[in-house]
Amino acid sequence: MAGEKAHHERCEGHGHAHSPHSDVAAMIERARAFAAARKLPFTEMRARVLTVLAREEKPLTAYEITDRLSVSKKVQAVQVYRGLDFLQEAGCVHRLASKASYFACDHEHHPGEAVVFMVCSHCGTVQEAPSDLVAQGLQGAAEHAGFKPAHPIVELEGECARCSETKAA
Amino acid sequence: MAGEKAHHERCEGHGHAHSPHSDVAAMIERARAFAAARKLPFTEMRARVLTVLAREEKPLTAYEITDRLSVSKKVQAVQVYRGLDFLQEAGCVHRLASKASYFACDHEHHPGEAVVFMVCSHCGTVQEAPSDLVAQGLQGAAEHAGFKPAHPIVELEGECARCSETKAA
DNA sequence: CAGTGAAGTGTAATAGTATTACACCACGGC
DNA sequence: GCCGTGGTGTAATACTATTACACTTCACTG
Missing domain, CATH: 3.30.1490.190 (Ferric-uptake regulator, C-terminal dimerisarion domain)
Incomplete structure (x- = not known):
């Protein structure tokens, strides 16, 4: 039963594994737009978390993100979790329940979609x-x-x- | 062990919320059979973990199970995790990834089934x-x-x- | 019947994931 | 101005899961 081509995907032909370089800037922009729509600030921290994830090929745990960010300036996990909360609301990041980890997503999802x-x-x-x-x-x-x-x-x-x-x- | 409520509203067609009293003894028996088939012992600990879950209406975390069991005799989480590993292999217990918790299941699942x-x-x-x-x-x-x-x-x-x-x- | 090995137990310690609490800061609106 | 909403930084803690190791049990087999 393969004939299942769902909606238009913005992914190229074969659903790609969100590759490391799939336009980070565009993802940032999407998050920024979401923030604007809610009249919330799109802060440095949020951008930094998203950037780390967008550059990565695989899901990262909150603590891996924390480590990456701490290289330049020490941050704590709770700050990362706050960023992740926002980004998940924005639909820019998903949580992988089976691995307790997080990955960036470069496209919109529609309600009711699975x-x-x-x-x-x-x-x-x-x-x-x-x-x-x-x-x-x-x-x-x-x-x-x-x-x-x-x-x-x-x-x-x-x-x-x-x-x-x-x-x- | 506990009273057997003759009430088995076993899977009427489809999913019921595995009710607290859906024949605990039968679940134990299924686990025992699995153990026998693998020539593994169906130990006290395994039975105790399964019993706790089978009596409960909702999923429990490993630490909640630990607490329940510790009332009668102090056990550590690792022992519970070992029991859960076995029971999951046996198909008697499932893990709820979204809640990091575990619940008993009273019926078989077939491969390929979702x-x-x-x-x-x-x-x-x-x-x-x-x-x-x-x-x-x-x-x-x-x-x-x-x-x-x-x-x-x-x-x-x-x-x-x-x-x-x-x-x- | 001793020897061996697979499997389980009990205990302690540790690793990994997520949240709460609180003092302080930034900014937009009346 | 000043007040409220929301963010930040820091510390501490709670919650989930695993590793390590010494010891036991039991079936098998030589």
């Missing part, structure tokens, strides 16, 4: 892919149980294409 | 519901990305039927 986080157990990268079928499945399960759905978490551990190829070679 | 954990943000209970649509969606997303899927995590936060009704009243 996004699958495919996590490579070999290299650690994450690919996002929206799925209508999953969304329908969740909706159906909820309906059947009289459950009022709010926020879905869909993570799929496995091996990414790149790592599979590498091994095959 | 199970939705519906978590009520009000009362904390979890209902399980298998969904073919979700399974297909995951499969499709993986195929499309050349991703080799292994273990899915599907959690849906929201409000259960009971809590919705209560509020409405």
Whole structure:
């Protein structure tokens, strides 16, 4: 049942693992816009946290971010968590529940959409892919149980294409 | 051990919130069978951890289980984690990634199946519901990305039927 | 029947993730 | 001005999970 090409993705053809250099500036801009819309400041700290994540290929834990930032100037984990909270609200960063780690996302998500986080157990990268079928499945399960759905978490551990190829070679 | 409530509202068709009294003895038996099949001992500790979870309506954290068990005899978290590892392998207990907590499950799961954990943000209970649509969606997303899927995590936060009704009243 | 090895236990210590509390700062609005 | 909302920096703490190690149990086997 592969024929599932969901909405337009801003990702190029194959859902890419948010690559390290996928326009950091654009991500910053998106976060800034969100802040403006809420009349909240887009502070230095928020930008720094997002920048670290945007440059990274893999999810990082809050403490890894803390370490990265502390190289230039000592920061504490709580400051990073505050930044992450904001960025998650802004939709610029997602939390990977299975790994308790965080990664940047360069595109908008629409309400009601179900996004699958495919996590490579070999290299650690994450690919996002929206799925209508999953969304329908969740909706159906909820309906059947009289459950009022709010926020879905869909993570799929496995091996990414790149790592599979590498091994095959 | 505790009284057996003859009330087994076993899986009527679909997911019920694994109620506190859904036959604890049967769960123990299932775990015991798994152990036997693997030629592993089904020890006191394993039984105790499972019993605590089976009697509870909501997921518990490892430390909550530790506290419950420590009432009768002091145990340490690591012992509980060991029990949980076994029980998860046995399929008798699932981990809720979004809450870092654990709950008992009274039925088998089949490979390739995708199970939705519906978590009520009000009362904390979890209902399980298998969904073919979700399974297909995951499969499709993986195929499309050349991703080799292994273990899915599907959690849906929201409000259960009971809590919705209560509020409405 | 001793010897061996896989598996579990109990205990202590530690690593890793996240939050609370509080004093202080910055800025926008009346 | 000054007040309120929101951010920062710092310290401390709570919560989740793992590692290490000495000891036990038990099935197997030589």
